[in-house]
Amino acid sequence: xxxxxxxxxxxxxxxxxxxxxxxxxxxHNIHGIAPSHGDILFQLFAREALTMNELSRGIDKxxxxxxxxxxxxxxxxxxxxxxDQQDGRIFRLSLTAKGRELxxxxxxxxxxxxAAVYEEFAPEEKQQxxxxxxxxxx
Numbered sequence: 349x350x351x352x353x354x355x356x357x358x359x360x361x362x363x364x365x366x367x368x369x370x371x372x373x374x375x376h377n378i379h380g381i382a383p384s385h386g387d388i389l390f391q392l393f394a395r396e397a398l399t400m401n402e403l404s405r406g407i408d409k410x411x412x413x414x415x416x417x418x419x420x421x422x423x424x425x426x427x428x429x430x431x432d433q434q435d436g437r438i439f440r441l442s443l444t445a446k447g448r449e450l451x452x453x454x455x456x457x458x459x460x461x462x463a464a465v466y467e468e469f470a471p472e473e474k475q476q477x478x479x480x481x482x483x484x485x486x
Contacts, residue, residue, distance in 0.1 A: 354484075365383070365461060365465070366382075366383040367397040368461055368464065369381065369386065369457060369461060370382070372457040372460060372461070373453075373457065376453045376456075376457070378435060378450070378453060379418070380424050381424070381426075381450075382417075383422075384417055385417055385420070385421060386454060386458075387407040387409070388403060388407065388414065388417055388418060388421065388427075389421070389426070389443075389447070389450060389451075389454055390458075391403055391406045391407060391441065391455065392427065392441065392443045392447065393443070393448075393451045393454070393455075396442060397430075397440040397442040398440065398441050398442075399432075399438050399439065399440055399441070400414065400415070400418070400439065400441070403418075403441060418441060419446070421447070425444055425446050425447075425449035425452060426443065426444060426446055427441055427442070427443060427444065427447055428442055428443075428444050429441055430442070
């Protein structure tokens with residue numbers, strides 16, 4: 349891999365981060381959930397209910413991509429899908445009680461991941477990294 353290619357480096361970090369998350373979820377005896385479900389769950393931890401459009405905008409993924417992810421969370425009984433009372437074309441997503449129980453685990457996994465990522469960074473280096481990454485316009 350070309351270390352001068354920032355996208356290759358970011359891709360490698362992303363893959364390693366996903367593996368780390370998978371291992372941490374297994375430690376907490378959580379199975380069937382992929383790191384890609386985390387974006388959806390964190391959106392639902394923060395809000396009572398979301399439409400697919402709101403969720404799509406919130407995680408910057410198209411509806412067709414998130415539909416399969418949401419379907420799996422519904423099958424696993426972490427999320428419920430209910431038809432909107434005013435507009436039958438709209439479905440609202442919300443966490444079930446089982447889904448809400450995931451929040452402290454996901455927050456702990458997120459903290460552990462970030463601690464591992466920034467372990468070798470001084471506070472000013474962390475700020476500099478975030479500033480530089482924010483300049484990437486894709």
